[in-house]
Amino acid sequence: xxxxxxxxxxxxxxxxxxxxxxxxxxxxxxxxxxxxxxxxxxxxxxxxxxxxxxxxxxxxxxxxxxxxxxxxxxxxxxxxxxxxxxxxxxxxxxxxxxxxxxxxxxxxxxxxxxxxxxxxxxxxxxxxxxxxxxxxxxxxxxxxxxxxxxxxxxxxxxxxxxxxxxxxxxxxxxxxxxxxxxxxxxxxxxxxxxxxxxxxxxxxxxxxxxxxxxxxxxxxxxxxxxxxxxxxxxxxxxxxxxxxxxxxxxxxxxxxxxxxxxxxxxxxxxxxxxxxxxxxxxxxxxxxxxxxxxxxxxxxxxxxxxxxxxxxxxxxxxxxxxxxxxxxxxxxxxxxxxxxxxxxxxxxxxxxxxxxxxxxxxxxxxxxxxxxxxxxxxxxxxxxxxxxxxxxxxxxxxxxxxxx
Numbered sequence: 001x002x003x004x005x006x007x008x009x010x011x012x013x014x015x016x017x018x019x020x021x022x023x024x025x026x027x028x029x030x031x032x033x034x035x036x037x038x039x040x041x042x043x044x045x046x047x048x049x050x051x052x053x054x055x056x057x058x059x060x061x062x063x064x065x066x067x068x069x070x071x072x073x074x075x076x077x078x079x080x081x082x083x084x085x086x087x088x089x090x091x092x093x094x095x096x097x098x099x100x101x102x103x104x105x106x107x108x109x110x111x112x113x114x115x116x117x118x119x120x121x122x123x124x125x126x127x128x129x130x131x132x133x134x135x136x137x138x139x140x141x142x143x144x145x146x147x148x149x150x151x152x153x154x155x156x157x158x159x160x161x162x163x164x165x166x167x168x169x170x171x172x173x174x175x176x177x178x179x180x181x182x183x184x185x186x187x188x189x190x191x192x193x194x195x196x197x198x199x200x201x202x203x204x205x206x207x208x209x210x211x212x213x214x215x216x217x218x219x220x221x222x223x224x225x226x227x228x229x230x231x232x233x234x235x236x237x238x239x240x241x242x243x244x245x246x247x248x249x250x251x252x253x254x255x256x257x258x259x260x261x262x263x264x265x266x267x268x269x270x271x272x273x274x275x276x277x278x279x280x281x282x283x284x285x286x287x288x289x290x291x292x293x294x295x296x297x298x299x300x301x302x303x304x305x306x307x308x309x310x311x312x313x314x315x316x317x318x319x320x321x322x323x324x325x326x327x328x329x330x331x332x333x334x335x336x337x338x339x340x341x342x343x344x345x346x347x348x349x350x351x352x353x354x355x356x357x358x359x360x361x362x363x364x365x366x367x368x369x370x371x372x373x374x375x376x377x378x379x380x381x382x383x384x385x386x387x388x389x390x391x392x393x394x395x396x397x398x399x400x401x402x403x404x
Contacts, residue, residue, distance in 0.1 A: 065129040076119040182214035184242040192235040195256035196224035216252035226254040286315030300402035301366040312353035322346040323377035332369040
């Protein structure tokens with residue numbers, strides 16, 4: 001605040017002698033290029049400015065074929081403004097000669113303590129291999145010893161500022177922090193079991209829309225998540241009945257408990273002969289991928305990418321119900337599952353097709369190769385004549401850094 005008040009006062013002092021000079025034989029006009037050359041200029045100090053002590057002269061000296069440049073100063077003589085007389089008055093170096101271009105930076109320091117208080121002009125001489133250019137700025141007032149009354153006025157102004165009521169600044173609002181912890185959101189009412197298969201007992205429930213923290217994944221490769229419910233109970237849940245959120249990389253491997261031994265029943269009657277499995281129907285639905293597109297390709301980190309899928313019923317019978325397509329994004333180097341999403345499709349008549357889409361967002365492992373695999377009717381809701389053509393491996397991609 002003291003510097004700002006002092007600056008206003010000294011500029012006022014500078015304008016007083018300018019007004020007096022206008023009544024004399026000379027007239028002081030601020031000198032500065034009307035059109036600033038971006039390759040040759042002095043941006044600080046500007047015309048009609050007060051300096052003291054050591055001040056950094058700033059600007060640009062960047063002409064083609066530059067060989068050297070130097071900033072000089074001399075007193076401004078309002079009574080001797082003729083061209084011939086002006087050229088006879090000597091210039092004094094304000095900075096040392098420099099030989100490298102400077103672009104919008106410090107041209108050199110000017111120690112004004114070696115000059116008497118008064119009005120001055122600055123000149124930068126730029127030498128090139130075939131010419132010499134000049135840049136001038138004036139008037140500049142050097143005032144290292146301000147009059148005593150200036151200090152008194154500054155002190156009074158500071159007292160008035162101190163007596164004024166302080167302005168309360170608003171408290172900075174904290175930016176929201178993104179929750180990246182791994183979580184599972186139930187797509188349907190789901191059982192939570194003590195192990196990673198339906199052979200284990202039920203230990204809890206995760207109802208549709210409810211969320212639970214993911215603590216790990218089964219070490220047996222079944223991809224069942226180990227979650228913790230709000231009541232503190234932990235257990236395993238199937239990955240196809242939940243939607244995941246947050247970062248899944250680095251999940252701990254959890255060893256499921258051993259299954260209890262299955263008791264061998266003692267037959268009380270002669271066992272019936274085994275019943276053969278029903279034959280695969282000769283006619284029926286056959287779901288296949290008719291088209292898969294990842295947009296954009298390659299995806300960008302922390303930006304959702306879209307998976308467009310066209311499902312076709314290539315069989316000779318109708319698919320009377322819809323199903324689920326599961327999309328899995330994994331790291332190619334070690335096969336780690338990084339994210340999944342599920343896309344629903346509806347019933348399909350024989351020969352008909354349907355286009356659906358879903359989204360996935362990758363937050364880690366940019367500049368690394370990812371694999372995208374799609375599994376059609378992952379929950380086997382549609383009876384098909386061929387269950388072996390429900391997998392599609394899309395072209396691998398390298399995740400772009402983008403917002404990571």
